[in-house]
Amino acid sequence: MSEAAVISRGAVNGSPSPAGSVLIVDDEAEIRESLETLLQMEGFEVETAASGEEGLIQIGERPFDLVLLDLALPGRDGLDILADIHSRDTHLPVIMITAYGTVENAVRAMQAGAVNFIQKPWDNEKLLADVRAAVGWRRAEEENVQLKRALKQRYNFENIVGKSEPMLKIFDLVAQVANSRSTVLLQGESGTGKEIIAKAIHLNSPRRDKPFVPVNTGSMPTDLLESTLFGHIKGAFTSAIASKKGLFEVADKGTLFLDEIATMGLETQAKILRVLQDRRFMHLGGIQEVQVDVRIIAATNIDLRQMVREGRFREDLFYRLNVITIELPPLRQRKEDIPLLVEFFLKRYAEENGRSVPRVAPEALRPLMAYSWPGNVRELENVIERAVVLSSGSEIAMDLLPDSMLGRGSASAMLDSAPDASLFEIVEEVERRVITDMLERCNWNQTEAAERFHMPLSTLNQKIRRLNIEIKKKGR
Numbered sequence: 052m053s054e055a056a057v058i059s060r061g062a063v064n065g066s067p068s069p070a071g072s073v074l075i076v077d078d079e080a081e082i083r084e085s086l087e088t089l090l091q092m093e094g095f096e097v098e099t100a101a102s103g104e105e106g107l108i109q110i111g112e113r114p115f116d117l118v119l120l121d122l123a124l125p126g127r128d129g130l131d132i133l134a135d136i137h138s139r140d141t142h143l144p145v146i147m148i149t150a151y152g153t154v155e156n157a158v159r160a161m162q163a164g165a166v167n168f169i170q171k172p173w174d175n176e177k178l179l180a181d182v183r184a185a186v187g188w189r190r191a192e193e194e195n196v197q198l199k200r201a202l203k204q205r206y207n208f209e210n211i212v213g214k215s216e217p218m219l220k221i222f223d224l225v226a227q228v229a230n231s232r233s234t235v236l237l238q239g240e241s242g243t244g245k246e247i248i249a250k251a252i253h254l255n256s257p258r259r260d261k262p263f264v265p266v267n268t269g270s271m272p273t274d275l276l277e278s279t280l281f282g283h284i285k286g287a288f289t290s291a292i293a294s295k296k297g298l299f300e301v302a303d304k305g306t307l308f309l310d311e312i313a314t315m316g317l318e319t320q321a322k323i324l325r326v327l328q329d330r331r332f333m334h335l336g337g338i339q340e341v342q343v344d345v346r347i348i349a350a351t352n353i354d355l356r357q358m359v360r361e362g363r364f365r366e367d368l369f370y371r372l373n374v375i376t377i378e379l380p381p382l383r384q385r386k387e388d389i390p391l392l393v394e395f396f397l398k399r400y401a402e403e404n405g406r407s408v409p410r411v412a413p414e415a416l417r418p419l420m421a422y423s424w425p426g427n428v429r430e431l432e433n434v435i436e437r438a439v440v441l442s443s444g445s446e447i448a449m450d451l452l453p454d455s456m457l458g459r460g461s462a463s464a465m466l467d468s469a470p471d472a473s474l475f476e477i478v479e480e481v482e483r484r485v486i487t488d489m490l491e492r493c494n495w496n497q498t499e500a501a502e503r504f505h506m507p508l509s510t511l512n513q514k515i516r517r518l519n520i521e522i523k524k525k526g527r
Contacts, residue, residue: 070094071116071186076106076132077148078125082171086119093179095186103132110139116186119169122149122156130160137164142192144185144410161445166410184413191390211247212395215385221248221377228375229255234327236372237350239379241493242429245350246310248377252348253306261305264298268319269311269496277319278335287336299332299343306346312372313353313364314498324368347372353502382424382431389420392428396435397447404439411447418449422456426492455488483518486511495523 073095075086083099090097098115100106103124110118118136122129133145147160147168161168166188167181213219228235229252237245246265253263268276274288282297298307315323326332327347331340349372358364382389393411401408411419424430438451449457486500493499497515501508515522 070096070183071190072096072098072114073117073119073182073186074106074109074115075099075119076103076124076129077119077121078102079121082121082148089175089179090182095182103127103129103135106132107135107139110136110143115143116189117182118143118145119182120145120147120165122147122160122168130156130163133160133163133165142189144189146181146185164407164445166446180413184416188390188394188410192394211244211251212391213385213388214391215380215387217380217385218388221379224377225251226255228252228377230257231375232346233374234346234372235348235374236355236376237348237379238355238376239350239352240381240427241352241496241499242427243379243381244428245379246308248379249306249308249348249350253308253346256306256346258305258346262302263306263308264302265308265310266298267310269314269498273316273319276315277322280319281322281332281334282341283335284337287334291336294334297332297334299326299345300341302345303343304345306348309347309349311351311496311499312349313351313355313358317363317365320365320368324365324371327368327371352499382427386420389431390416392431393419393435396432397439400436400439406439407445409439409442409445409447412449415447415449415452418452418456429494430492479518482514483520486514486518487520490520490522497522 070093073090075083075090075097076099077083077086078101080101083101087097087099098109098113100109103120103126106118106120109115120129120132120136124132129147133147136143136145144166145164147165148171149156149168150171166185169178169181211218211222213222225248235249235252237248239245249265250263253259266279271279278287278291278295278297280297280299282295282300283291285291285294309323322332326343326345330344331342333340355364355369355373359366359369393416397411398408419431419434426433434453434456435447437453438447441451489500489503490497493503497511498508501511504511514520
């Protein structure tokens with residue numbers, strides 16, 4: 052078993068309670084005893100404190116997964132204690148306990164970083180659900196930190212997040228192939244993180260100090276692609292007013308990442324094959340051969356074997372690329388990684404937007420876990436970025452998730468919004484929405500969308516024109 056796998060399954064703090072450890076801070080003995088009994092019956096390890104200062108001492112002596120903190124404490128109130136807790140451990144979740152009439156203050160406490168508040172008298176089932184959710188996030192966060200620390204020590208995986216068996220196998224495979232100079236083919240659906248894996252291979256290879264040069268081969272016409280890859284001499288074509296190096300030269304001694312390689316024309320494929328075989332090529336319009344030492348990592352979301360059978364991809368190039376193949380699993384096959392990915396993206400986009408890191412409400416986590424994620428990690432990243440930007444508090448609630456994830460935007464909703472529409476108009480609108488949604492998930496790559504619809508590209512383009520669908524520029 053890999054080192055990463057061992058750490059991802061190990062205990063974070065020695066041998067903690069299976070349910071988690073909770074500190075209750077409340078000046079009323081009856082409240083402390085009632086909460087302690089309830090939580091212990093559910094398997095939680097519980098400590099109590101009668102004042103904020105006593106609670107801070109206990110937090111300094113041992114780790115906790117959660118603090119239940121009374122808002123109205125004698126001496127220093129709960130808001131002051133909350134600030135002190137987070138100055139010591141930013142990510143320790145705190146649930147405020149408040150009496151009737153102080154809900155406004157509890158909301159202020161949530162804005163200051165509390166994850167939730169419990170109003171006296173409380174409902175036991177709801178309280179337990181909130182506690183389990185907060186402890187779960189705490190443990191997922193700690194596990195993520197431990198896993199990333201282990202991966203960074205063993206590899207150089209800065210932005211790869213995962214603890215699932217498929218991802219742990221990929222981590223080990225990347226480590227094995229990185230030190231070779233062999234060509235690597237990355238296969239997987241759009242949005243599974245092929246470029247991130249390519250960078251990890253490069254950063255763990257002897258070429259790490261040389262350039263990593265990515266190029267999306269599906270984003271440009273053949274002439275421009277060849278000029279970009281191989282360079283050209285002055286006068287090679289009308290707009291060639293000066294000689295220019297190609298990316299093969301830029302990536303010399305380093306790594307060239309050819310994304311969407313299945314979109315290359317046969318003529319360009321032949322030229323790529325020659326570079327793989329001889330490490331030589333010629334500038335467009337030139338007669339001198341240029342020799343380079345470049346490692347090729349290629350990626351595709353299309354079945355290259357099928358393209359070979361159809362005569363759309365060169366068989367000899369396929370076997371040159373297919374020296375080492377890494378299959379990236381779709382997100383729906385590694386759902387246990389979703390909480391870690393959500394936490395990772397929450398931190399990234401909170402930092403980018405100058406905000407404190409919000410948390411996902413328990414009821415909002417359920418659809419995130421249940422959704423099939425056809426756009427994979429990229430779609431999840433977009434959903435979390437949108438939620439962070441639109442959130443106004445310290446929590447990501449259900450209303451910040453896209454309607455498509457929650458089953459809204461259905462045909463019945465269209466009927467409600469346009470009760471006088473004809474069947475033809477409704478069907479056309481459904482078709483428009485489905486095609487637009489697929490194009491967005493494919494990063495506006497019509498070729499990929501056609502493949503996933505199992506239809507010819509020409510047919511898809513006809514529908515796009517008929518339905519007046521605006522094609523947007525490809526994003527990240």
